[in-house]
Amino acid sequence: xxxGLRSLIWxxxxxxxxxxxxxxxxxxxxxxxxxxxxxxxxxxxxxLSLFLLQPLLAAxxxxxxxxxxxxxxxxxxxxxxxxxxxxxxxxxxxxxPPDTLDALLLVSPTPFSVYGVLATxxxxxxxLLVALRRRVRYGHWRLLHNALALFVVxxxxxxxxxxxxxxxxxxxxxxxxxxxxxxxxxxxxERLLKPLRRN
Amino acid sequence: xxxxxLNRRLFVTATAATLATGLVSPLHAASLRPTKTMRGxxxxxxxxxxxxxxxxxxxxxxxxxxxxxxxxxLPKTRIxxxxxxxxxxxxxxxxxxxxxxxxxxxxxxxxxxxVPNFGQPHAHLAxxxxxxxxxxxxxxxxxxxxxxxxxxxxxxPA
Numbered sequence: 579x580x581x582g583l584r585s586l587i588w589x590x591x592x593x594x595x596x597x598x599x600x601x602x603x604x605x606x607x608x609x610x611x612x613x614x615x616x617x618x619x620x621x622x623x624x625x626l627s628l629f630l631l632q633p634l635l636a637a638x639x640x641x642x643x644x645x646x647x648x649x650x651x652x653x654x655x656x657x658x659x660x661x662x663x664x665x666x667x668x669x670x671x672x673x674x675p676p677d678t679l680d681a682l683l684l685v686s687p688t689p690f691s692v693y694g695v696l697a698t699x700x701x702x703x704x705x706l707l708v709a710l711r712r713r714v715r716y717g718h719w720r721l722l723h724n725a726l727a728l729f730v731v732x733x734x735x736x737x738x739x740x741x742x743x744x745x746x747x748x749x750x751x752x753x754x755x756x757x758x759x760x761x762x763x764x765x766x767x768e769r770l771l772k773p774l775r776r777n
Numbered sequence: 778x779x780x781x782x783l784n785r786r787l788f789v790t791a792t793a794a795t796l797a798t799g800l801v802s803p804l805h806a807a808s809l810r811p812t813k814t815m816r817g818x819x820x821x822x823x824x825x826x827x828x829x830x831x832x833x834x835x836x837x838x839x840x841x842x843x844x845x846x847x848x849x850x851l852p853k854t855r856i857x858x859x860x861x862x863x864x865x866x867x868x869x870x871x872x873x874x875x876x877x878x879x880x881x882x883x884x885x886x887x888x889x890x891x892v893p894n895f896g897q898p899h900a901h902l903a904x905x906x907x908x909x910x911x912x913x914x915x916x917x918x919x920x921x922x923x924x925x926x927x928x929x930x931x932x933x934p935a
Contacts, residue, residue, distance in 0.1 A: 607892055607893065610862070610864070610892050611866065612865070615866065670895070673866060673868075674820065674821060674867060674868065674894075676817070676819075676820035677817065677820050677821075680816070680817050680820065685817075686816070686817060687815060688896050688897055740896070742893040742896055742898065742921060743893060743896060
């Protein structure tokens with residue numbers, strides 16, 4: 579891989595991950611919100627960006643990054659996603675307890691809440707699976723982790739796309755598209771094409 | 778919007794139909810069903826919001842309050858309104874106010890621009906007094922850029 583192409587890939591990935599956050603930082607709505615609500619919103623946006631990096635790091639697709647380091651970053655970002663989830667729900671609860679409880683109890687009038695709860699459950703299940711890493715056979719563990727990751731990503735995308743908030747609509751759609759492509763490409767390549775090629 | 782409350786267009790249609798028949802027949806009267814409370818309608822409700830002339834500038838919440846069945850306008854009926862606006866969220870006291878309906882059952886409150894809150898631009902309205910059954914509404918604005926919202930109430934006797 580040429581140095582130019584390598585730089586281009588990094589630029590595209592980091593640009594796709596950071597630009598939506600920067601655009602949201604200029605949203606006029608921020609001026610109307612309390613700090614807890616702002617933190618909750620950005621924890622959600624940041625999670626969306628981190629979901630773009632996760633599959634690329636897990637599969638070692640980012641050029642110049644050795645797999646052990648990429649995997650280490652994947653684990654750190656996994657922990658960061660859990661922290662973001664806590665900030666997201668915690669910040670929303672401080673902003674409006676009844677709206678947040680409605681969402682968690684699945685009686686919210688907003689159609690996207692249920693997808694947020696599904697993503698939350700999927701992420702918690704992922705954390706439990708990570709804790710059981712040594713007790714589950716690696717072949718099974720990998721598939722379970724992949725299935726949960728796909729579930730969490732799709733639920734998150736549906737959740738994010740229906741929300742009218744601080745994110746710019748165009749950058750949100752582009753980031754969601756990038757996350758879906760990165761996740762799907764990694765899963766198809768690692769779990770379908772590579773095993774087929776080996777046989 | 779698939780909301781169960783009556784909007785102005787429906788009201789105009791119903792009124793026109795009534796006028797066209799020349800009398801208020803029981804058939805038409807029966808069609809005026811009470812407005813149902815919406816999910817999440819009472820969230821961040823602060824009972825007995827103070828009566829105000831206005832809460833701010835630029836956004837108009839208005840509508841008409843009538844009695845279920847015969848559709849008679851209900852004057853001097855208290856409607857409580859709150860929403861997340863440019864001066865703060867739904868729990869901000871300055872975003873809560875009450876108004877009384879006029880002789881023709883209409884009410885109107887000017888407030889600050891409503892902004893999306895918890896993912897949707899919406900307002901909260903309540904009828905919460907003894908004479909009729911309590912109704913909490915949470916209408917969603919078709920666009921966050923809208924500068925007005927019309928919300929009608931059809932109240933059933935308590």
